[in-house]
Amino acid sequence: MSQTASALGRCPDCGASIPAGRLLIAYERADGTAVYADCPGCRDVVHPA
Numbered sequence: 001m002s003q004t005a006s007a008l009g010r011c012p013d014c015g016a017s018i019p020a021g022r023l024l025i026a027y028e029r030a031d032g033t034a035v036y037a038d039c040p041g042c043r044d045v046v047h048p049a
Helices: none
Strands: 007-010 017-019 023-029 032-038
Touching: none
Parallel strands: none
Antiparallel strands: 007 017, 023 032
16 A cells, blocks of 8 residues: 555545545554545545555
């Protein structure tokens, strides 16, 4: 997943850019960090790509 200081990534459903302020939860898994965010485009909770 490509991340910058201002964006978490893109919504896998609608393709909208998800700003870091939309982060809902982030947690560590054995294979890396998982994040979930509120998409400003489709208003769903998504795992940004």
